[in-house]
Amino acid sequence: MRARDFLLLVLICLIWASNNVLSKIIVDDWAVPPVFYAALRFAVVALVMLPWLLPMPRPAWRIILIGLLMGGGNFALLFIGLKTTSPSSAAIILQLGVPFTILLSVLTLGERVHWRRGVGIGLTLLGVLLVIWRPEGVTLSTGLWFVAAAAFAGSAGAVLMKRVDNVTPFRFQAWVGLVSVISLTLCSALFEQGQWSAAIAVGWPLAAAVLFTALIVSVGAHSAYYSLIRHYEANLLAPLTLITPLATIALGVWITNDDFDFRMGLGAALAIGGVLIVALRRKPATELLVDREQR
Numbered sequence: 001m002r003a004r005d006f007l008l009l010v011l012i013c014l015i016w017a018s019n020n021v022l023s024k025i026i027v028d029d030w031a032v033p034p035v036f037y038a039a040l041r042f043a044v045v046a047l048v049m050l051p052w053l054l055p056m057p058r059p060a061w062r063i064i065l066i067g068l069l070m071g072g073g074n075f076a077l078l079f080i081g082l083k084t085t086s087p088s089s090a091a092i093i094l095q096l097g098v099p100f101t102i103l104l105s106v107l108t109l110g111e112r113v114h115w116r117r118g119v120g121i122g123l124t125l126l127g128v129l130l131v132i133w134r135p136e137g138v139t140l141s142t143g144l145w146f147v148a149a150a151a152f153a154g155s156a157g158a159v160l161m162k163r164v165d166n167v168t169p170f171r172f173q174a175w176v177g178l179v180s181v182i183s184l185t186l187c188s189a190l191f192e193q194g195q196w197s198a199a200i201a202v203g204w205p206l207a208a209a210v211l212f213t214a215l216i217v218s219v220g221a222h223s224a225y226y227s228l229i230r231h232y233e234a235n236l237l238a239p240l241t242l243i244t245p246l247a248t249i250a251l252g253v254w255i256t257n258d259d260f261d262f263r264m265g266l267g268a269a270l271a272i273g274g275v276l277i278v279a280l281r282r283k284p285a286t287e288l289l290v291d292r293e294q295r
Helices: 003-029 034-048 060-082 087-109 115-132 142-161 169-191 195-202 204-231 234-240 243-255 262-279 284-289
Strands: none
Touching: 003 034, 003 060, 003 087, 003 204, 003 234, 003 243, 034 060, 034 169, 034 195, 034 204, 060 087, 060 142, 060 169, 087 115, 087 142, 087 243, 087 262, 115 262, 169 204, 195 204, 243 262
């Protein structure tokens, strides 16, 4: 990999990591309703990507379901989880997306799990168990349940995406944005209160944060990553994207004062090591998860 492209990938991973921490600040410190925040983000994405909306990918039901899972479902669940859990813990729990993607690929695409990938899955699960372990036993807080659900939604959408052909990244993002903003706006109207009052109370910092997450993270970083995929093999890029959870943990400890002890460190090492073992296997399921599971 050329040095310029490597530095670009590092920048992309740092942008994704900073997005995780920024989202925690928005939904927790600023008390912005998480589904409403997700709707704002995808409203900007949908507006910017509007020129690439047509023609609609076929079959329509599949692209709509992918949008619900990878866009609205994945991010809304993550933001709900971040309201009550730390970015560091969320970054580790999100590694469940790797075994989720592989297992769903086995069930729906007929892929086989070889022993090395099985070891990677086992290490990832062991690492997650260490993170949620407490002296009184294994407990998964409500926030971490939502984060785990977000990982599953993203994985399910990624596997469905494998069945969609000839859809450019911009058109895909346009439909994810449109489907997400419609569904999230409806959900926010039904289940949340005080959305606009909270947004007005925060003011311009929220507007700047939404523009950053929509334009820099969703459109900019994702599009730049897609360009790298066209030039390099997924099994080369996948291990490098593990910079994202590591950077998220570091930024979480630094900015949001996350608790990070030896147990969490060991759990993170095992989970990320398991993902690395899987990522080094040049398999279709691995290629699917690279651009979704690490953010």
